[in-house]
Amino acid sequence: MDTRDLRVMANKIRRRDLRAVFEAGAGHIGGEMSVIDILTALYFHVLRVDPDNPLDPERDRFVLSKGHTACALYVALSEKGFLPKEEIETFLKPYSRLNGHPNRTKLPGVETNTGPLGHGLPVAVGMALAARLDSAAWRTYVVTGDGEMQEGSNWEAIASAAQYKLDNLTLIIDHNRLQQGARLADTNNLAPFAPKLTAFGWEVIEIDGNNMDEVVDALSPERRPVGKPLAIVAHTNKGNGISFMSDNVAWHHKVPNAEQYKQAMAELEEAAL
Numbered sequence: 001m002d003t004r005d006l007r008v009m010a011n012k013i014r015r016r017d018l019r020a021v022f023e024a025g026a027g028h029i030g031g032e033m034s035v036i037d038i039l040t041a042l043y044f045h046v047l048r049v050d051p052d053n054p055l056d057p058e059r060d061r062f063v064l065s066k067g068h069t070a071c072a073l074y075v076a077l078s079e080k081g082f083l084p085k086e087e088i089e090t091f092l093k094p095y096s097r098l099n100g101h102p103n104r105t106k107l108p109g110v111e112t113n114t115g116p117l118g119h120g121l122p123v124a125v126g127m128a129l130a131a132r133l134d135s136a137a138w139r140t141y142v143v144t145g146d147g148e149m150q151e152g153s154n155w156e157a158i159a160s161a162a163q164y165k166l167d168n169l170t171l172i173i174d175h176n177r178l179q180q181g182a183r184l185a186d187t188n189n190l191a192p193f194a195p196k197l198t199a200f201g202w203e204v205i206e207i208d209g210n211n212m213d214e215v216v217d218a219l220s221p222e223r224r225p226v227g228k229p230l231a232i233v234a235h236t237n238k239g240n241g242i243s244f245m246s247d248n249v250a251w252h253h254k255v256p257n258a259e260q261y262k263q264a265m266a267e268l269e270e271a272a273l
């Protein structure tokens, strides 16, 4: 897909995510809206994955470490063909495969279970190392939240990835400046991320993570370093695309009421035109 088509797809995924959260009466809408442009670029421009052969040994691996935003992943996977589109209606219902956090034993396309923050990046480092040991060509991509980066396990993984020179690994930090119920700046402020990652021996690219052109460029093969892992610090807005949710700490896992839903959907529909 070119960037125009990717923007159209991201808007569609935002609308479907909003609807799923509204109908389920639960979800993590703020962090879903911030990460959807990144997910869209990955699934529709970058990742070599095949819904007809989800366990192909040569596939790229993607880990959504910020597993609380599972609904956005499910919608992206459904657009890609990993599950029927109508199955999104079962999100959070009893016996559904679409739990509040992604489960690899239930849903094809999910590479590892996430939800407890601070686990996805360490697992992704293991995946990238496995590819290296097998002399395999597939790449590993992982998305973490910025609040999630407060978990110390991430920094052990970051040190390991540099030590092993894992240039087949891309970390994208969804840097929306907010965590659950607070701003990063008011808790354990890790920003700026770039100098820390550089000091650990990583190549770093900083982008506007809600700008599709910048996301696509940062993920292009030409931007990959040799002999070290790549981190993309994606500056985003929590609640991006919906005015009253954007950059608003209240919308980590709040659910819109009927009136708010209508307004949010109208804004997204207008952006789609």
Ligand SMILES: Cc1ncc(C[n+]2csc(CCOP(=O)(O)OP(=O)(O)O)c2C)c(N)n1
Binding pocket: 028, 030, 031, 032, 034, 066, 068, 115, 116, 117, 118, 144, 145, 146, 147, 148, 149, 174, 176, 178, 179, 180, 238, 252
């Ligand atoms: C180990 C762990 N502690 C606490 C939580 C509860 N929790 C879920 S989301 C969240 C905030 C995450 O913030 P961030 O990583 O910035 O995600 P985003 O802003 O993208 O939603 C917390 C504390 C958790 N899932 N795992």
Ligand SMILES: [Mg+2]
Binding pocket: 145, 146, 147, 148, 174, 175, 176, 177, 178, 179
């Ligand atoms: Mg955050």
